[in-house]
Amino acid sequence: MPKTAKEKPAAKKAAKPAAKKRSPAKKAVPKPVFKTGYVALVGRPNTGKSTLLNALLGQKVAIVSDKPQTTRVSILGIKTTEKGQIVFVDNPGIHKPLHTLNKRMMNFVYSSLETSDAVCLLIDATEKFGHGDEYVLEILRRVKTPVFLLINKVDIVRKDSILPIIDRYKDLFPFREIIPISALKGTNLDVLEGFLTEIMPEAPKLYSDEEISDQTERFLFAEIVREKILAHVTEELPFVTAVYIETIEKKEQADWNKPGETRPLTLIRASVFVEKDNHRKILIGRHGSLIKQIGIEARQEIAEYVGHKIYLELQVRVREGWRDSEDVLDLIEGQKGG
Numbered sequence: 230m231p232k233t234a235k236e237k238p239a240a241k242k243a244a245k246p247a248a249k250k251r252s253p254a255k256k257a258v259p260k261p262v263f264k265t266g267y268v269a270l271v272g273r274p275n276t277g278k279s280t281l282l283n284a285l286l287g288q289k290v291a292i293v294s295d296k297p298q299t300t301r302v303s304i305l306g307i308k309t310t311e312k313g314q315i316v317f318v319d320n321p322g323i324h325k326p327l328h329t330l331n332k333r334m335m336n337f338v339y340s341s342l343e344t345s346d347a348v349c350l351l352i353d354a355t356e357k358f359g360h361g362d363e364y365v366l367e368i369l370r371r372v373k374t375p376v377f378l379l380i381n382k383v384d385i386v387r388k389d390s391i392l393p394i395i396d397r398y399k400d401l402f403p404f405r406e407i408i409p410i411s412a413l414k415g416t417n418l419d420v421l422e423g424f425l426t427e428i429m430p431e432a433p434k435l436y437s438d439e440e441i442s443d444q445t446e447r448f449l450f451a452e453i454v455r456e457k458i459l460a461h462v463t464e465e466l467p468f469v470t471a472v473y474i475e476t477i478e479k480k481e482q483a484d485w486n487k488p489g490e491t492r493p494l495t496l497i498r499a500s501v502f503v504e505k506d507n508h509r510k511i512l513i514g515r516h517g518s519l520i521k522q523i524g525i526e527a528r529q530e531i532a533e534y535v536g537h538k539i540y541l542e543l544q545v546r547v548r549e550g551w552r553d554s555e556d557v558l559d560l561i562e563g564q565k566g567g
């Protein structure tokens with residue numbers, strides 16, 4: 230898990246060249262302060278945490294779907310500007326865990342809450358307040374760092390429905406700020422970033438300017454396949470499906486248009502785990518039509534990402550009870566590396 234920025238030496242304590250001579254005519258210009266820290270994105274499933282992460286970074290890092298419990302492990306999104314470096318941590322949605330998978334998902338949330346310098350709690354403006362929201366607030370009451378309430382999806386609610394939400398929440402928890410946002414449309418994200426940068430600790434960068442995420446290519450490929458599956462399935466299928474990338478082979482292929490030259494080709498073999506044979510049948514579809522469609526969509530997105538042709542082979546396999554198998558969970562999580 231990420232170390233807190235606090236564990237790193239503060240920027241102002243960084244070695245100063247002691248004997249550096251300055252021309253007496255020039256006045257010392259104070260060095261701009263650089264802020265670095267971790268921000269945990271938390272909330273109930275489906276509130277838009279991953280959509281927000283992608284919007285803040287201006288590129289897709291985390292997969293998104295309209296099914297709950299899409300994100301299963303924490304994913305870092307690193308945003309570096311002249312003023313600072315904010316490491317956003319996208320987390321699984323907060324829910325009562327039933328399986329070992331879900332307990333692990335919640336452990337990611339707890340670790341992130343413990344190691345972050347600020348927390349953003351996302352709520353869905355279209356959803357009524359319920360027990361699930363009380364449960365989230367109960368967990369956040371144990372947090373020591375500032376908590377921001379982000380009322381998300383304001384693009385699809387009436388303006389006059391936002392004030393009652395603010396009224397309810399401000400009496401329930403001492404939020405640092407309450408900000409209505411739309412992760413999808415980008416509304417108020419600049420305001421949010423401004424507030425967050427201000428309260429980040431003064432510290433040097435933890436990641437290089439080029440680093441955007443902590444994911445391996447392998448994990449990203451598995452997630453892209455899972456995203457395409459989630460878009461096509463309903464009921465229990467989203468919860469019982471996992472993707473494991475068995476092999477990634479990078480090759481050079483003869484380029485028929487340019488004799489004597491080659492072009493890159495990546496071959497990816499992936500297993501899709503489900504829990505029962507009827508899940509397998511649904512996912513394969515009539516004459517293999519569904520898994521074929523999923524394969525086409527995933528292949529296109531992965532090819533766009535790597536910038537060259539890929540082959541993607543998907544095998545649907547039954548792994549009974551994988552959600553309670555530490556071995557399978559280790560395997561799937563292990564793809565993330567780190």
Ligand SMILES: Nc1nc2c(ncn2[C@@H]2O[C@H](COP(=O)(O)OP(=O)(O)OP(=O)(O)O)[C@@H](O)[C@H]2O)c(=O)[nH]1
Pocket residue numbers: 272273274275276277278279280281292293294295296297298299300301320321322323381382383384385410411412413414
């Ligand atoms: N209209 C609207 N839809 C949004 C907004 N943000 C997210 N969504 C939609 O809400 C759904 C859930 O989005 P995700 O980003 O996957 O939500 P999440 O909180 O990461 O969900 P989990 O990973 O399951 O916890 C998707 O269908 C998004 O398109 C928003 O600002 N406006």
Ligand SMILES: [Mg+2]
Pocket residue numbers: 278279280291292293299300319320321
């Ligand atoms: Mg998510």
